[in-house]
Amino acid sequence: MAIQQWFYALPFRLRSLFSRKELDQELKDELRDHLELQIEENLARGMSAEDARSSALRALGGLTQTEEQCRDARGVNTIQNFSQDLRYGLRQLRRSPGFSALAILCLTLGIGANAAVFSWVEGILVRPYPLVSHQERLAAVAGTVGDERDEMSWPDLLDLQRSCTLCETLFLSSITGATLSIGEHAEVATGSIVSANYFDAIGVHPILGRGFEAGEDTGRNAHPVVVISYHLWQTRFKGDSEIIGKTQHFDNVAHTIIGVAPEWFYGTFVGRSMEFWVPASMAEVFGGKLEDRGARWAEAYVRLKPGVTRNQAQEEISAIAARLQAEYPATNRGRGIKLWPLWQTPFNHAGELLPIFEIMVVVAMFVLLIVCANVSNLLLVRTFARRQEMTVRLAIGAGRGRLLRQLITEGLLLSACGAAGGMLVAYWCRHALVLLFRVRGGKALYLPGQIDGRVLGLSAAICLVVTLAVGLVPAFQTRHLALAETLKTEASAVMGGRGRAWFRSSLVVFQVSLSFILLVGATLLMQSMHKIRSTSPGFSAPRVLDTSIPLAAAGYAAPRARTFQDELIQRVRTLPGVEAAAYARVVPLGYQNYSSTPIAFDGYEPQPNEQPTAEYNEVGPDYFATMGIPLISGREFTRVDDENAPRVAIVNQTMVARYWRGQTPIGQRLQVKGNWVQVVGVAKDSKYYSMDETPRPFFYVPLRQYFAVEPDIHIRTTLPVQAMVAALTREVRALDPGLALYDTIALQEQVDRAISAQLVAVTLVAILGGLALLLASIGLYGLMSYTVSRSSRELGLRMALGAGASKILRMVISRGLALTSGGALLGSLAALALNRSLAGYLYNVSPRDPLAFASGFAVMMFMALTSCLLPAWRATHTDPARALRE
């Protein structure tokens, strides 16, 4: 209909919809008016009063019919029919509450699982940063060395910012931590080092004060200013409205608070909410370096210009990286720059969550399919019970189209209830992911799902598809309704008879095969999980505790900190229950980055475009004993290796294999940050960042020679955490009553956290796999009890002819088992076909692992047996006499 026509027609249509009564009255009035006029005319022609009236009525062709036709012409009936169907559908649902509840529950679970997963994907991967504008054009920027990712340096980023023409904007956003002391209380806050354009680039404006001004990211330590989060403002500063212009110490450097970020802004880091933002000029306070092109600490994002693809931008950026290599070979040789889509951002949790979501999306879809099959089956049973009703409606003249519409309306009703429930499930599950990830000190990651228009739209689409799936199946079946036959008698079925039952049976087989795939997948993931857990991290985590003391915040400079560290470690070593203790700057498998340096060796000639680099940890005496990292040769660091002694290092096996070709390196030289140091030991490889990483070159240097004020202290002890913390706090207070401990964690917790992504995947798949199994068993149970009740005549006959209870039992159960094995067989074929895509998620487990398949099969069979028992038992209690009489 043309727009112009709508202009005229719309008011009328709206009236048809909303003032139906009024319009009906008007119609009646109009026709009455017509009749009166016609009767007058007829009287004037000389008819008798009675003839005049009946002739007028005849001419109109029946008052009611004409009224009805007028309503049809107005298109009111479509809507009326729909509301009629809806009311009727509701009545149907109320009449069989058990069925309705079961169907709606199934749909709620199916749609809810999907909505929850998509809300996570939306909130964590697609648009992870609340309030940040145009996230669809954001991409993460990171450096590369060969195939490995690395951080970037600030000068490189500035060059990139200047030269990239396809990027609308580039901004720095590096995660950092700082000690805040407010009054007596010291605590650690997570924040970001950002470029001055940060707040403008992301379109977020502080609610108090201002963002950073151009130039505030230049000049080393020149601009000690900070924007704090709403949360920090509310909790630490009690929502002080005069906060702007006040100073606050971050890592012992006074910063002026210039702004407060909006309430729902959490920064640009997946998994953590930021508490403060400082400009890049202050990088040195927070572990970065401003002017050093070789110091790589920066993490950044670009926003592409509209219409520019990531590949186009990547080409330009690669060219810039190549130019930087040529210009600054000393620092940039072999280094590239790469763009990553937001959901693969390598320097936050997005990348490690991606595989979980890939699995989850597929699994949720599987569950939805199973749910659809299940509900279709339930509806089929009911349609069969309603055959009589349908046939009667057909017989008194309902069109088949009308019946179809009725069935679809009922399907829509069910799926709409399911979708509403599903949204509730998704809403409750928004923060569920956080529960599965435990982080240091019980502090949770920030991983919210987001229910926005797209998630709602997707759920609505799923709801419609489900409606069609569950509504059309019974409609398809009513197609065969034969009027006379159905009206005459309820035909009785035969156990295992063919006929229409094949369709329901194949639905059950379909469900069984899908849940079998999920079951096998869950088992494989569990095996993989077990493998990862039993993989040694290369150090012995149990009984090692780890904590640190906020010396920097307390104003300790290097010499004083050295004395404090020495005295404390002496005291700790003599505590009862302590086996060993040592300092190290970085805890393995944590979020802190190791130091990184270009390295050189005697007798190793790097390739022309190779710049060997390695990461290292600064560790104190006894570190290897405390951590349980075996030394293959050479010696451990001792107290002798201090700032006055010759510089030394301990390297790992991979480094020996790569740069000394397996020759013993002890006594050889290694260049670290331009200084030559002597290798004194070789340590076994261990895991540094993650449990499934490949071995990498790594080395250790003495803490005393590469000093850090605030290292972590590792303690191997037989004491429980609480007792150890109490004892340690006592010792710290004895040295300086003004000091407290940071959170203490068991190293094992750190290891567990490192595999938490896999743990989450396993947990979720196991939950949904269990759900699928439950649904499949409901489906099988429904089918079997239905078959039994439908074939009571046959069962009665068999019993009358002498079949024993055990025979009947076997008959019913074997049919259930046959269906299940069929499903499991199909499922195994599908699972085998899928194994290539599954392999990527598994660690040291074959996707064809026979144990997983066998146990899946066993569980499936057990499920089948239990769901067939009750129907089978009922079958044996068929009363032959009654069954035959009916």
Add this chain to the structure above:
Amino acid sequence: MSKPSDLVQGTLDMLILKILALGSLNGWAIGQRLKQISSDVLQVSDGSLYPALHKLEQQGWISAQWKSSANNRRSRFYSVTRLGRKQLEKEADDWTRLSAAISAIVKLEEV
């Protein structure tokens, strides 16, 4: 909806639009006028007139209003909208073309 069998399909709409284009009328009068103008050749039953009127109203081609007529009775009077006039022109053109073509065919000399 039943259509008058002796009326070419679709022409009823055009006839109603044409009659209303000459002035607004109530349903009864439209029926009378139809018979009058066509000298009783076109028999439109009252039963099919009203659904047709409601359909035209639904499409926005005519509009209706309750008005008092001369002898002080209230009737529902229909009149053509601007859109309806356009539609009438179009249908009239179509009709002229079609009837010319058909009469030309009918007048062909049989060999």
